[in-house]
Amino acid sequence: MYSQNKGKIALISVHGDPSIEIGKEEAGGQNVYVRQVGEALGRLGWQVDMFTRKIHPEQANIVEHTSNCRTIRLSAGPEKFIERDRLFDHLPEFVKSFLNFQGQTQTLYPLIHTNYWLSAWVGLELHKHHLFRQIHTYHSLGAVKYRSVTTIPLIANTRLSVEKTCLETADCIVATSPQEQEDMRSLVSSQGNITVIPCGTNxxxxxxxxxxxxxxxxxxxxxxxxxxxxxxxxxxxxxxxxxxxxxxxxxxxxxxxxxxxxxxxxxxxxxxxxxxxxxxxxxxxxxxxxxxxxxxxxxxxxxxxxxxxxxxxxxxxxxxxxxxxxxxxxxxxxxxxxxxxxxxxxxxxxxxxxxxxxxxxxxxxxxxxxxxxxxxxxxxxxxxxxxxxxxxFSWDGVAEQLDQLYLSQLKQLHQDFFAVNVVS
Ligand code: UDP
CATH class of the missing domain: 3.40.50.2000 (Glycogen Phosphorylase B;)
Known part of the structure; x- marks a missing residue:
């Protein structure tokens, strides 16, 4: 049973395909999070499209999970597995594919929830094309991660800068724990709007x-x-x-x-x-x-x-x-x-x-x-x-908190839209 139609949401998870088997190198908590959040929001009446990168020519472009929730795989670079630290150069193509998809299906997503810094960059780019509210979950913060590794990848500076811009400019950042919120404040920026909503489990x-x-x-x-x-x-x-x-x-x-x-x-x-x-x-x-x-x-x-x-x-x-x-x-x-x-x-x-x-x-x-x-x-x-x-930490409880967040973001978007139109 689904509640009434609350609107469309795009969940973007460039490197974490929500519909693949979990437990391998690049498939872990983020894939589970996006999939579970997507399905739970679908049950609450949202139309959820989860966008990820296609990594194999034989992968379906669209996987329907429920009537309200599906995975959409977009072309961005060669259709093969690429480690996340090497994906940045393919992101402009991801943005292009996303915009094409919106054009072809005559859809504009009013809410876009991005996951991990790669998707944050995609969200920041999309702002150049249309009005929407961006919600972001980091899943991992470069500023914390790089303190505990011996080799810092070449992409580190780009990542740190995208994470900072995203924190300061996205409409809302979802920290999954109070500790993550503290890390953002002490290591990334004192600006930006953060709310704490944990991850969940079934x-x-x-x-x-x-x-x-x-x-x-x-x-x-x-x-x-x-x-x-x-x-x-x-x-x-x-x-x-x-x-x-x-x-x-x-x-x-x-x-x-x-x-x-x-x-x-x-x-x-x-x-x-x-x-x-x-x-x-x-x-x-x-x-x-x-x-x-x-x-x-x-x-x-x-x-x-x-x-x-x-x-x-x-x-x-x-x-x-x-x-x-x-x-x-x-x-x-x-x-x-x-x-x-x-x-x-x-x-x-x-x-x-x-x-x-x-x-x-x-x-x-x-x-x-x-x-x-x-x-x-x-x-x-x-x-x-x-x-x-x-x-x-139940998914349903977590999804209800996200549901409230999205509703308030949607309201804000309507106000922004009104303001833009009154001004013009
Ligand atoms: N997992 C799984 N099968 C495995 C190993 C792990 O399904 O063989 C799942 C595990 O149940 C959990 C996720 O992968 O849901 C790992 O998430 P976690 O947040 O603990 O770590 P991350 O992978 O995000 O670093």
């Missing part, structure tokens, strides 16, 4: 699986101690810290310990190289027997992994939001996470899990030990996490 989906049956399905013994990581293979995810923590003698003790590292990778690509590196550390520490790499797991299968685990570990060096934290919490398991970014907001230390210093394998080892050695405390943490997600 709580029912992740809460629906029971531990015993999940373990049976995955072949884990009922008494196994299962440590879970879910996410992309990317050095900033800090998987090395987790593996080294598990390699420490105090954690390694129980015979029935299992370390599950879920995530997709492609040999020869950036994620494939990171997986090779992690596998070699696993080997170096003699953890091959207890470590499993199940590869990329679909969203429909993931609840089994969360439900079967005793603890989910998120050792990121930097995490703008971190959907995995709220998925694990929705599943009722405790989370040990780095005390950074959005994780500071989603995970409440000692209440729904533990926050520890990033890159500190001793601290992670301590946390893992504490939780694995006290199942009844772990259960209490898991239950509190589930409650927290239900209260603050």
């Amino acid at each position: 709580v029912q989906h992740f809460a629906s699986t029971e531990r015993h049956s999940a373990r049976e399905k995955l072949g884990f013994a009922p008494d196994a101690k299962v440590i879970l990581y879910v996410g992309r293979f990317d050095p900033r995810k800090g998987i090395e810290t987790l593996v080294r923590a598990v390699g420490r003698s105090e954690v390694r003790h129980p015979e029935n310990l299992k370390l599950i590292i879920v995530g997709g990778s492609r040999p020869g690509h950036k994620d494939g190289r990171e997986r090779d590196r992690i596998e070699s550390i696993v080997k170096e520490l003699g953890l091959e027997e207890i470590t499993i790499f199940p590869g990329q797991i679909s969203q429909s299968e993931l609840p089994n992994y969360y439900a079967a685990a005793d603890v989910c570990v998120i050792p990121s060096h930097y995490e703008p939001f971190g959907l995995v934290a709220i998925e694990a919490m929705a599943s009722g398991i405790p989370v040990i996470a780095s005390d950074v970014g959005g994780l500071k907001y989603t995970v409440v230390s000692q209440e729904t899990g533990l926050l520890v210093e990033p890159k500190n394998e001793v601290a992670f080892a301590d946390g893992i030990n504490q939780i694995l050695s006290d199942p009844s405390w772990a259960k209490t943490l898991g239950k509190a996490g589930q409650k927290r997600v239900l209260s603050y």
Whole structure:
């Protein structure tokens, strides 16, 4: 059942196709966010078109998800995968394709919600062509990211400048956590309009699986101690810290310990190289027997992994939001996470899990030990996490907040339009 037609929205996500399988190098939280937000807004009565770049000649140009929500793939550069740091030169063509699409379908989007700095640039360019309100979500801030990486890409200065212009000129910036808002203010600019609306998760989906049956399905013994990581293979995810923590003698003790590292990778690509590196550390520490790499797991299968685990570990060096934290919490398991970014907001230390210093394998080892050695405390943490997600991070709640934001932006647009016409 859909509510009344509230109007059209374009969600632009140049590099994050909302309709592809999640879990590979360039497909993660942003793809999930755009898809879930798009569908939820569709249910609230918006006509949602999600624009992304076509990366394969055989990909459909349009994918209908529901009668109110579809993905539209536009040509921008060669129809092949290109790493996001190399996409900037193809953005003018993306803008052209977007304008052509609007022309051919005689559509003008009054609201455009851009995602990540590449799409921010597209939004800024589109302002030269017609009147609309731009809402933007960063998903990652260059100013924060570049502090935690060793090699700064060539595109860094362009990115930092687009992020600053966007913050100062977009109609509204959606920060997904109060920490992200603080970072914008302290590292990017004191100007611009920011509102905090978190990311969400499908709580029912992740809460629906029971531990015993999940373990049976995955072949884990009922008494196994299962440590879970879910996410992309990317050095900033800090998987090395987790593996080294598990390699420490105090954690390694129980015979029935299992370390599950879920995530997709492609040999020869950036994620494939990171997986090779992690596998070699696993080997170096003699953890091959207890470590499993199940590869990329679909969203429909993931609840089994969360439900079967005793603890989910998120050792990121930097995490703008971190959907995995709220998925694990929705599943009722405790989370040990780095005390950074959005994780500071989603995970409440000692209440729904533990926050520890990033890159500190001793601290992670301590946390893992504490939780694995006290199942009844772990259960209490898991239950509190589930409650927290239900209260603050359900997609429907998030979509309702976005719905209100869009309605107020639309109202503003009508006022702007009126002002322009009265003046002329
Ligand atoms: N994911 C998945 N399958 C995998 C690995 C990850 O579906 O094999 C999903 C995971 O469930 C989450 C998203 O990818 O929804 C990762 O989002 P997060 O915000 O944690 O990290 P990002 O990828 O944005 O850095």
